[in-house]
Amino acid sequence: MAVCTVYTIPTTTHLGFTQKKQVFIYNRSFKRGGGGGSFSTRPCVITCSAGESQTVVIGLAADSGCGKSTFMRRLTSVFGGAAEPPTGGNPDSNTLISEMTTVICLDDYHSLDRKGRKEKGVTALDPRANNFDLMYEQVKALKEGKAVEKPIYNHVTGLLDPPELIQPPKILVIEGLHPMYDSRVRDLLDFSIYLDISNEVKFAWKIQRDMAERGHSLESIKASIEARKPDFDAYIDPQKQYADTVIEVLPTQLIPEDNEGKVLRVKLIQKEGLTYFNPVYLFDEGSTITWIPCGRKLTCSYPGIKFFYGPDTYFGNEVTLLEMDGQFDRLDELIYVESHLSNLSTKFYGEVTQQMLKHQDFPGSNNGTGLFQTIIGLKIRDLYEQIVASRSAAPAAAGKA
């Protein structure tokens, strides 16, 4: 379908200089509807408009149904403006574009459609159902300032739709099941996040969604979780060891033997020693603290709120933990919590609270998932600004030498 004009791809990009931008697409034989659709991966490049600077690439890994889209909405909101699907394109596009960010869903790199997976007996979690060569080449091209024609996996039909043109954004977020699975893709990431929902919470959420809202039976939900588990454990879960930050969602410890999954304990696991990322801390950097902000100044209803902060190790890396158990009664009281957190990368006092209040209808706004997603959004903005600043400083420094 798409005509592929092949150009040589320059191996290095002279940053800070305007250059020819190229569109990186793939040469494929597209089969629609016929089932067992697959793409070949001979990439090709077409020239495009000029790009000023390299794209900052963020990876967000999580299982499906784990709140990635909410996270993305919080992230893009930090940069201002709404995130929309590409205008005039496929209404089932998974892409969200705002002024600063483009979020692409890695399901678009499925090499097998729903029927194809069924025929071959592989799940979407299985690397064999995904085209990592193409994922790598297109993310690399976008990072180098080149537009690409990215495939679309249609979640409604389960088919592979015709591709869409993706321009290199300032910030590219690749979200999905495998952003850190392939080492080549992983190496392209400037920052990576893993959303780690514990089995108990995942189960409670699925029951709530699939049983209450979609009328599935408890048995079918259990069966579907069990069926996914081996591949999840083999291919998705191990990626968390590479993540720069992990948001771990666990059952509360404030209510004995709670299994409802309504009150959550959320851990923000932040890697130490990164160039552009300084972990958020509570009160006193480097020490170990538990903090129950409820008391004579802040009244909390049962079961209250409890924070934990301290150093730890995670897959052999030094990390800083920040944990919130419980939920806010009144979101505007979050300012009280915000005022005791440091390294938040806010631009003004109360920005975390303002962001949370702006989206108080989003899921998780009254607990640690919303709080930490918002904080990670601010940290990514900070990271982006630091990278841009270091790039503009580098040629200036070279000129002085």
Next chain:
Amino acid sequence: MAVCTVYTIPTTTHLGFTQKKQVFIYNRSFKRGGGGGSFSTRPCVITCSAGESQTVVIGLAADSGCGKSTFMRRLTSVFGGAAEPPTGGNPDSNTLISEMTTVICLDDYHSLDRKGRKEKGVTALDPRANNFDLMYEQVKALKEGKAVEKPIYNHVTGLLDPPELIQPPKILVIEGLHPMYDSRVRDLLDFSIYLDISNEVKFAWKIQRDMAERGHSLESIKASIEARKPDFDAYIDPQKQYADTVIEVLPTQLIPEDNEGKVLRVKLIQKEGLTYFNPVYLFDEGSTITWIPCGRKLTCSYPGIKFFYGPDTYFGNEVTLLEMDGQFDRLDELIYVESHLSNLSTKFYGEVTQQMLKHQDFPGSNNGTGLFQTIIGLKIRDLYEQIVASRSAAPAAAGKA
């Protein structure tokens, strides 16, 4: 022996005005050496030099051998200058006088000497072995700016020695077994402290002192503690409910099943709602916090240090708890802890650390007993200054009205 010149005691003192100061002594028949010595309690008053202002009275209650004298040395050090026994007086005097403070030991109000107690079968803890009428009258006189002739209980001989003249000081500390036992004496106190050593720690300390240093047997130590316990529980322990602040000394929780009493967990229980006393807090006033300052910034050897801060109730009163478990490796690192505590009533940054370093040879300097005793010393200085300021403001305000 002493001649008693009786004057009428004015019932009110016109503060801020120079007035006749009076010495309050007692008319007694003194029997030395004959055993069973006792004093009658008809008080009398002699005039003396002029006093400018009322004395601030502090009560410190604790069992014997519980570190009251160390506490007193820390307290007087806060005001500067050394505390000495009255010059030229009885070398066995229990009184310590410095420029600002006079510390009197309430053992001096024993109405029965050692032999007398033995004959009557009462311990020194028993109110019947103590003269509360005289204690009340003399503390009241001192508070009103009148000198008194206070008896002396000789701890060496176990006898009642001839009295010594005590001038009304700026700050009078009455320390001993019963400063809050008699409601009349209690009502004279501007601030009260109870040193509450847990049975486990008391036992460990006694073993260390009496067995290791004095050669007593373990059985005799156990027997002596058991013998004291009923009277202690009946007459001493109940006073802690009246204390404005309690220093509770407990075994560490950092070492499982530790009974050595070397590593201590010390609680500072501070009453809320007092006019001249604002409780010390950690990080965030009114919330509940545990803090392990050891980490990447402060290296602690085993078992480390753990702080707790939070609101609580104590005998029906709202209190603020501050707890320290563990001990400092290096005392100069205390500045790191001090910098995170608020309402310390210091006059300059680091004053707590400076005071602790000045007396690092005192018992408890590396743990919560020394830290909290030092803090209480600073709080008492603050309290004294506030009381003096409010007194000088009061006549001025009256003059304006």
